[in-house]
Amino acid sequence: MSITARIIACMAILALGACSMPKLSMPKFKIPRVHKVTVQQGNVITQQMVDRLEPGMTRSQVVYVMGEPVVRNPFNQDRWDYLYTIDVPGVVQSNQRLSLFFENDLLASFSGNYLPSDAATGQPVEEEGLIPDREPEPDE
Numbered sequence: 001m002s003i004t005a006r007i008i009a010c011m012a013i014l015a016l017g018a019c020s021m022p023k024l025s026m027p028k029f030k031i032p033r034v035h036k037v038t039v040q041q042g043n044v045i046t047q048q049m050v051d052r053l054e055p056g057m058t059r060s061q062v063v064y065v066m067g068e069p070v071v072r073n074p075f076n077q078d079r080w081d082y083l084y085t086i087d088v089p090g091v092v093q094s095n096q097r098l099s100l101f102f103e104n105d106l107l108a109s110f111s112g113n114y115l116p117s118d119a120a121t122g123q124p125v126e127e128e129g130l131i132p133d134r135e136p137e138p139d140e
Contacts, residue, residue, distance in 0.1 A: 036089035036090070037089075038086070038087065038088045038089070039085075039086070039087045040084075040085070040086045040087075041083075041084070041085045041086075042070045042082070042083040042084040042085055043066065043067050043068075043069070043070055043082045043083070043084055044084055045066075045082055045084050045096050045098050045113075045114065047114060047117060049065055049066055050098065050110075050114040050115070050116060050117075051116055051117055052065045053065060053066070053100075053107065053110060053116070054107070055106075055107055055108060055109070056106050056107060057106065057107040058105060058106060058107075059102065059105055059107075061107075062080070062100060062107055066082060066098075066100075067082075069081055069082050069100070070082060070083045071083065077102075078101060078102040078103065079099060079100070079101055079102070080099070080100045080102070081097070081098070081099050081100075082097070082098040082099075082100070082112075083095075083096070083097055084096040084097075096112070096113045096114070097112045097113055098110060098111075098112035098113065098114055099111050099112050
């Protein structure tokens with residue numbers, strides 16, 4: 001038997017043997033992705049903090065409860081804005097806002113995403129004179 005015949009016979013045996021082998025698949029490569037960071041900005045605002053606010057509180061008492069405001073309007077010193085934004089990429093994006101209004105250096109009212117809650121039920125209640133019907137002024 002010549003060398004050529006032997007090579008052809010080996011190739012035929014390998015080819016026929018390959019048909020009976022289970023299919024081999026290529027490994028799946030995942031493309032690396034960019035890590036997306038959770039971004040939190042501003043003052044954290046909680047319902048418990050809002051429940052502690054009362055009309056007639058001084059500015060220093062409000063700072064003790066809420067912390068320093070993120071935005072102080074240079075044209076209106078009687079309005080403090082608290083903003084909180086959290087962005088979890090692909091999951092949630094939340095914007096919370098609370099505006100406090102002072103008269104004669106005392107807390108007069110507030111408006112925004114939070115209302116004071118009733119201590120017994122935990123449900124938000126609107127008390128006359130505490131939450132005004134006015135909307136927050138647009139930022140410039």
